[in-house]
């Protein structure tokens with residue numbers, strides 16, 4: 001039995017309904033695994049919690065043992081913050097239950113649920129929460145930092161659709177924060193990341209979506225990149241709210257709808273998904289297509305749940321990853337020139353530029369209503385997403401990603417970017433991302449986590 005200062009690991013095991021892993025356990029290597037192969041962490045303890053009470057027990061043990069704490073939901077943080085060498089991981093992957101109240105259009109999801117869990121439960125009622133693009137992403141990190149994806153133009157970000165959270169704060173209290181109770185805390189968790197405690201349950205407002213949606217994929221070769229991005233820019237302002245816009249600089253997928261000779265060739269894609277009247281989507285695609293006929297035009301109806309997992313394989317676990325981001329008001333000629341010039345600089349075929357159009361519902365949220373760092377003006381948010389099969393290729397594409405961000409800096413709305421796309425903890429960028437909201441967040445942090453127990457995140461220092 002391992003016996004240390006604050007009690008034994010056996011006592012933690014006895015106190016928790018969930019499972020506890022240490023390096024002696026055969027499943028330890030599986031339990032400590034994170035999505036990003038570049039983040040290889042060896043915690044002393046992985047506490048797979050199955051309730052808020054388990055979380056309280058795990059935090060108490062970490063405090064008694066002086067262990068650094070990490071919190072894990074879907075394990076997708078590219079920075080690897082949800083693991084910790086020699087510390088304790090509060091692993092929420094045992095808390096993935098989702099319950100739906102279709103009458104009141106509300107869903108409650110465990111703090112360890114994945115987007116695909118939420119989609120499966122809500123779509124059974126023709127409802128959905130706006131989340132992100134990849135089904136195996138955790139709702140925890142995603143929602144707490146913002147959460148942009150397929151439904152952002154229609155219904156805002158994940159954090160905009162929170163009704164309440166159940167949260168275990170640093171002193172072990174279990175709180176239910178909402179607009180009515182602990183309102184400052186509720187404000188802070190909607191964008192302020194995992195700084196304020198462990199969220200054991202998210203309660204979301206639901207929207208009517210699907211079950212079928214319209215998927216549109218238009219692709220132009222890199223040589224026509226400038227014209228393509230200009231055509232997309234002109235089209236975006238005319239598109240109905242029901243059409244979501246993602247623009248990607250990537251290699252053409254080796255899919256049946258892409259001519260074989262263009263498989264894996266670089267270019268720019270417009271992913272136009274329609275969540276309303278299919279005719280509206282058809283007209284939107286036709287408008288873009290007429291402006292600049294694409295090399296590939298693939299349009300098909302698809303279940304919303306299939307869309308939610310369409311990019312899962314390309315983003316599979318076990319690859320090396322790095323990401324950073326920039327947000328800017330317009331797809332100006334200068335921005336387009338950067339993207340076109342930089343597309344050819346990638347080393348790994350999976351590395352990409354992924355740009356989300358943020359407007360409509362995103363822009364209708366009062367900028368001060370949540371802690372989300374960034375303006376609510378219509379804008380674009382570009383992820384420079386490096387994904388590589390090995391560490392060496394990752395090194396090259398990490399430099400590439402930073403270079404693209406730096407080239408976009410003169411046109412960016414702020415020097416911080418989106419906190420959920422920060423693979424590095426650079427304090428000046430965190431402050432820049434939150435702008436005026438940083439000081440209020442630091443005061444709330446001082447109230448709920450004065451000792452900065454929850455610091456393995458995009459950290460806000462207690463005031």
Ligand SMILES: Cc1cc2nc3c(=O)[nH]c(=O)nc-3n(C[C@H](O)[C@H](O)[C@H](O)COP(=O)(O)OP(=O)(O)OC[C@H]3O[C@@H](n4cnc5c(N)ncnc54)[C@H](O)[C@@H]3O)c2cc1C
Nearest residue numbers: 073074075076077082132133138140141142148194199457
């Ligand atoms: C393949 C991929 C696709 C992505 N797509 C999108 C996208 O479409 N849109 C978008 O906005 N972002 C996207 N992201 C970024 C994503 O939002 C962040 O990486 C996010 O942190 C992932 O959340 P997670 O729960 O999976 O991560 P984890 O690594 O489990 O957690 C990250 C951090 O969040 C905090 N945290 C997580 N859960 C909790 C909780 N329940 N309580 C308290 N703190 C918690 C902790 O601080 C933790 O360190 C994507 C990332 C990847 C890797």
